[in-house]
Amino acid sequence: MTIQKTSLVEITMDRIKAYILENKLTENDKLPTEKELVEKLQVSRTVVREALRSLESIGILKIKPGGGVFVGDSNFRSIKTILKHHYDTHGVKIRELVEIRKILELGALRLIIEKNIDVDFKYLEKLNQEYYQAIKHGSDTKKYDQLFHQHLIKEADNKTFYNFTEIIREYFSLVKIDLVQNQEDLLTSFQEHNEILAGLKKKNLEYSHKIMSVHFEPIFEYIYEMEGLKENGTN
Amino acid sequence: MTIQKTSLVEITMDRIKAYILENKLTENDKLPTEKELVEKLQVSRTVVREALRSLESIGILKIKPGGGVFVGDSNFRSIKTILKHHYDTHGVKIRELVEIRKILELGALRLIIEKNIDVDFKYLEKLNQEYYQAIKHGSDTKKYDQLFHQHLIKEADNKTFYNFTEIIREYFSLVKIDLVQNQEDLLTSFQEHNEILAGLKKKNLEYSHKIMSVHFEPIFEYIYEMEGLKENGTN
């Protein structure tokens, strides 16, 4: 006779989430065992297990076979899983992702300057020098380029912003891009990094914005070329 | 003897995701029943159910009791669930969210102007007029203010950008903000909306950026005041 709008499993999920809150459990803290939860929540093991599984799949829990159930870390891995599937099924316009990345990078510069942040230039210059060395030696440059931009965003002193940017970055990494850059292009990129830093040192938002925009141009050109090819059916 | 790194449930999840891809299933398409999946995948119903449950919890599937299993919509509701819990457990600095929103709003203006988008000014002006009426009548203004900004971002012609912005907006809505605006403040806000539109019409990025920045100032002032109070232990 009891009409229950939401399933027992969902209710149990909520109760477990509430348990975490009430007991102020944090990363890697241990939860009661399945058995204990069955007794405590007065539901079948089936329900407890499905609830635990679901909570694990959204990253709230971490289940160690034979070990126990623990509070998961908050690295948003599950969000990336979701976006991965969304990408697989819906695809994504590369242009859209690049536009977003540009906005975020410009935003980071703005935050740094407007909040008058004491940037760790030494470290950023070191990263860029490693980028330079990689270019000279013809080794993997992408890695150092990424590190530079990643750290720039870290400097914006906004953890949430950084997290979201990382998610976008991972999403972007799903896309295969064959943007070939010869050494000359790479050296230009390296120089732009330096100029962005120079702009930040002078706290000149307009200038650093301008350079960052230029920095993105080759990518947009590549994308427009790709989209043009697509329309021509050249695949 | 068979060593399996990942659990059967995880494998089954992957197989079901693959099934969706292979059969090009889209929103609301029906999947095989639990029974059929048990036969097809040669695993127990327990495993199938836990896999389905997990996929449902991340929004990939939608389970209708008595009806069947269907492909979920891609509204990222599950991501919002994840962020909700993250907010409950970790909290978030309001300042960070406002900073992000500002960056995104400025970014939208940039996209609109740089891509020379043919903005639907008529609609935006209508929304803003409704905002004005709400202010005059002392009714719920927040709604119309939100709609204006929401639509502005829609105009940027970047679905992915819009989706992410919506996620941030929902995240933001979790935070209780008691920013009181008297009629004068609201009229100023209304005027700024108009000026932003004027800037867009003239395709003047710098100007619209400037107004948008001003538009955010009251919120930042409020936040800084709150943070100040916090430090003083005034709660």
Place this chain on the structure above:
DNA sequence: ATATATAATATGGTCAGACCAATTTTGTTA
């Protein structure tokens, strides 16, 4: 006494079968 190897226990993983609840389909009747 300590360290190591071994056995026992605890914990999550998987399977099977049963029954319940809601939905969908089918069949009957007005």
Place this chain on the structure above:
DNA sequence: TAACAAAATTGGTCTGACCATATTATATAT
């Protein structure tokens, strides 16, 4: 043909069993 009722389908929950891995306790050797 439409409305209602019965049957079948489908997911929801429960129980109990056994397996695999991880943890803990115990025995053993040094």
